[in-house]
Amino acid sequence: MKWFVQTAAMAVVVAGFVSAEPAQAYGRDGHRIVCDLAYRYLSDDARTEIDRLVALDPQFEAFRDVCSWADEVRGSTHRHTAPWHYINQDRDDPQVDPEDCAENGCITSAIDLHAGIFADRSRSDEDRLEALKFLAHWMGDIHQPLHVSIDGDRGGNDIDVLWRGERRTNLHRVWDSEIILDHMSESWSWAPSAERNAYFAEELAAGIPLAGVDIYTPLDPIGWAQESHDIVRSREFAYYWARPDHEPIEPGDHYYETGLRISQQRLRLAGVRLAGLLNQIVEGRTETARTTPALSGSGALD
């Protein structure tokens, strides 16, 4: 209820608002955090295989460096992958299913595709490394709630926001980057910004009671997408009712604090599920007995 009051009280900003460029994915920081976190939960076999593949490309030093590559190529060498970063629903269709995928593909089909290529040992190392780079990126994107949103406003990119009274941005960017960047600069202001991702990953890991446990995650992109979609449809998310072409909304500190809690849980789930999926693929498992235990809740508000 408090949230509703806050949402309803969002201030309207009047003059001279210029919208930011559309955001595309979890920003670079979000993807690095997910992959840094995932790396901590890889089995020995999975870590060895991933290190081996990543080392084949001198452009990358470590696994976390490959995780935002998909955003760098979506507008150039891999234009056909641009729609694969998200899936959108009709306004009156709250249920995510494979038929909601766009004709040229979407995030759920891209996860199936790249998990399959990464798993296929008859493919070249080059193909499997590329599939790994995509898969690691998709696992971040599918957990960003607005990557499973409602058709028509480009995942909130068209909803203008004045963020915390000072930054002109849009709702998509708030969830890709602003919340994450604010939390990092408030928590680790003394650290160089390039190092703050690692502190964030460490903080998230501290909230996951999984150390030393082998984790396996069955492939379930529709289920993961559904969780994100349920979050964006919640009243508290202040999205479903928002309309593009209105005056910018100005979410308050309460929106930031609740958004941070949701973001932390989505990042945790993305990282742990990515590790569990890579473990399962590399070890060729079919059983899913020990599947990402002790991480209950999608991140939605209770």
Ligand code: ADE
């Ligand atoms: N472009 C169109 N819809 C989008 C979404 N849900 N997320 C990111 N980019 C988009």
Ligand code: ZN
């Ligand atoms: Zn993306």
Ligand code: ZN
């Ligand atoms: Zn995004």
